[in-house]
Amino acid sequence: MAAWSSSGDPSSRPPWRRHIGRQLRARDHREKSAFQELIQQYNKLLEKSSLLKELTETLPTDPLVFPAGQVHRLRASTSGSNLLEDAATQQREVEDIKTFNGKLACDACSLKHQVEEQDKKLSEQNSRVKALWERTALCCAERDTLEENVNVKVEANAELKQEYDLLLCRRQVVEETLQKEELEAQTVLEQLNMLKAVRAENQNKINERREHHSWMTHRKNALRKTVSDSGYDPTSQILVSVCWSNAIPIIDFHLNASSLEHSSVTLSGSLESVKKQRDRSLSVPHGPAKVIEVFKKLFDFSPKKEQESLYTEQTFYLPSSICVVCGLPDKVVSSKEIHDSEIHAVKFSPNSRVVATGGTDRVVKLWEVTGGILQEYQTLEGSRGGITSIEFDPSGLYVLAASFDGAAHLWKLDGKARESLTGHSNKVTAARFKMGSNRAVTGSKDRTVKEWDLQKAACVRSISVTSYCTDVVCCDSCIISGHCDKKIRFWDSRSESCIKEVTLEDKITSLFLNQDQTQLLSCSRDDTLSLIDLRLGNILQEFRAEGFKCGCDWTKAILSPDGSYALAGSVDGTIFVWNVLKGCLERSMSGQHSSSVNAVTWSLSGSYVVSVDRGRKAVLWSEF
Structure with missing residues (x-):
């Protein structure tokens, strides 16, 4: 700094040094101008105080020290003025000035202290400015390096941009060529499909003519033949x-x-x-x-x-009468324990002659209703978990059951397991046939609803839902599923879209579709049965009763074959029957079950009702 200050021209100094000099001069001017007037006033006071001091020293303040002659002369010289009073007044002014001088001295000391503190701060700021200048120099060097790198990157990016533009032009040319080829391929494919359709139509006509001719020949031959024994009778x-x-x-x-x-x-x-x-x-x-x-x-x-095959055909294949008007079941014709543990599901076959039951003992039992008695006919094994629901196909030849082992099992009535539909990652809560015996729908706790091709035992459609499924039913146009989030969802049979939702007060435990597929009965955990009109999509009626409570998350509620009554079991073993037309409780039946009734089923003939409970018991009710 000394070497620099001794140098010649100030313009040759670095900018930061000139900046510091300007800042110091500005600080000196700012601090001097603030106290310039105070210093001038202080100097004036000092001059006045020195003058008064001289006056007071020459004039004695005590009148006793003056001789009488001098006092007389002083009074005479002052032409009658009171010098003593003037002296006292001047003495007081001097004391006031001293007091004021003391205050000014204190203020000067405090200002001096502040100036020292400001000097310290200024020195600290100067050191920080020096460090910042050094850091600025480093940052400038880094900036220069980065600018060089940026220039290099810009040149490289420009080259890449040129290459990208060339590739983009080539891509556009290739896409145009691909579109032309796809249009040509689509045109050729349409022509091939039209050709195949024409050939297939021609072949179908030829086959129809051949079959018609063949059947006409067989018909003529059959009409000419008779059947008799060796001795004609x-x-x-x-x-x-x-x-x-x-x-x-x-x-x-x-x-x-x-x-x-x-x-x-x-x-x-x-x-x-x-x-x-x-x-x-x-x-x-x-x-x-x-x-x-x-x-x-x-x-x-x-x-x-064997004679048993004839019995099987007559028992399970032949149709039964369909009930047009149902009567209320009020008579117990059979009551016994039929499983080794809790029973979850029960279902009548389409011919009303066979009842299937299943529970936590992992088997499905078939019972023949003969003379008002449940006689065990067959036991279907193969499930590795408890049975949650049972369904017969429309012909009555096959039984489909949902299981806790994450699969749905399909049996033929001869006792042989036909297929196991595996693919769910959690318990399967419901399984239903869809439009005959070739398709099935399952719902699971893994929040999916799956549709299966039973001939291939393959999943052909999987629907993901936000809440796990508790029950499903199928109609001709859609799949209906009930869920734990209190919603009933309607799914389009041709896509995975939900076409409608109905929200209830609590989670759904079961769904039941009437015979003509116009009304849906749901049971929920708020101890309410809701009847929904599928044509209008709204709730027609709600059924409640004092003492009715759902015993579990899979409590099943059903409608009578003619749709006149709704039936459900309660946690205390009582069975409640509501009149759908009147919307009121028709009857309650108690005394047979001592534990929660999990499921009920009503035969299509209208003659029998079977209820099963958690205590392994099944009760057969009749209206006669």
Whole structure:
């Protein structure tokens, strides 16, 4: 600094040094100007005080020290003025001035102290300014380096931009070529599909003509044939007539039952053709094709044929009467323990002759209702978890059950497990057939609803939901699922979109669809049954009763076959019956169950109701 100050021209100094000099001069001017007036006043006071001091020293303040002659002369010289009073006044002024001088001295000391503190701060700021200047120099050097790097990157990016523009032009050319080729491929594919459709239509016409000609030939041959035993007996003759209605054979037969033991059948040609036609008509699981199968098995007297097969056909295949008007069940015809542990599900078969039950003992039991008694017919095994729901297919040949092992199991009534539908990651809470026996829908606690192809045992559709599913039902146009988040969701059969939602007061425990698929009955944990109109999408009625409480999260509520009554079991074992038309409680039945009733089922014939509880008991009710 000394070397720099001794140098010549100030313009040759660095800028920061000139800046510091300017700051010091400004500080000196600012601090001097603030106290300049105070210093001037202080100097004036000092001058006045020195003058008064001299005056007071020359004039004695005590009048006693003056001789009488001097006092007389002083009084005479002052032309009668009171010098003593003037002296006292001046003495007081001097004291006031001294006091004021003392205050000014104190203020000067404090100001001096402040100046010293400001000097310290200034020195600290000077040191910080020096450090900042050094840091600024480093930052400038880094900035220069970064600018050089930026320039290099800009040049590299410019080169890459040129390459990118070239590639973009090439991509546009390739996309245009691809679009042209896709349009050409789509045109060719459409032409091929049209050609295939024309060929398929022509082939179908040829096949129809061939089948029509073949069936006409078989019909003529069947009409010419008769069936009799070795010794002709007119009472044992079987007359067979084949008529046609929409290309479906309907066989009417008359049989004298007393001659079955001696009959020998020679209808191999006509029955074989009927069998082929039945195999081609897989979409018709019952009706005329079923009658043909019964007719063929009835007259098959092969030594290997067992009498039990005939019993099976008569018991499970033949349809039962459908109830038009239901009566109220009020009579207990059977009550017994049928499982080793808690029972969760019960279901009547379509012919009202068989009841299936399942629970935590991992088996499904089939019971035959004969003479008002439940007789065990078959036990279906294969599940590794408890059974949560049971469903029969429309033909009554297959049983589908949901299980806690994360799968749904399909059995044939001969006791053999046909398929296991695996794919859920948690308990399967519901399983239902959809539009016949070839499709099924399952709901699970893994928050999914899945649709299955039973012929392939493969999942063809999976719907993800925000809440786990407690029950599902299927109608012709949609899938309906109930969930723990208090909502009933309606899913389009052709997509995964939810087309409608109905929100209840508490989580759903079960869903039940009436026979004509116009009304839906739901049961929820707020001890309420809700009847929903599927055509309008609103709640028609709500059923409650004093003492009715849902016993668990899978309590099942049902409608009667004619839709006139709603039925559900309570936690105390009482069964409540509501009149749907009147909207009131019709009847309550108690005394048979000692624990919570989990599920109930009503036969399609309207004759029987079966209720099952947590205490392993099943009760068969009848209206007679």
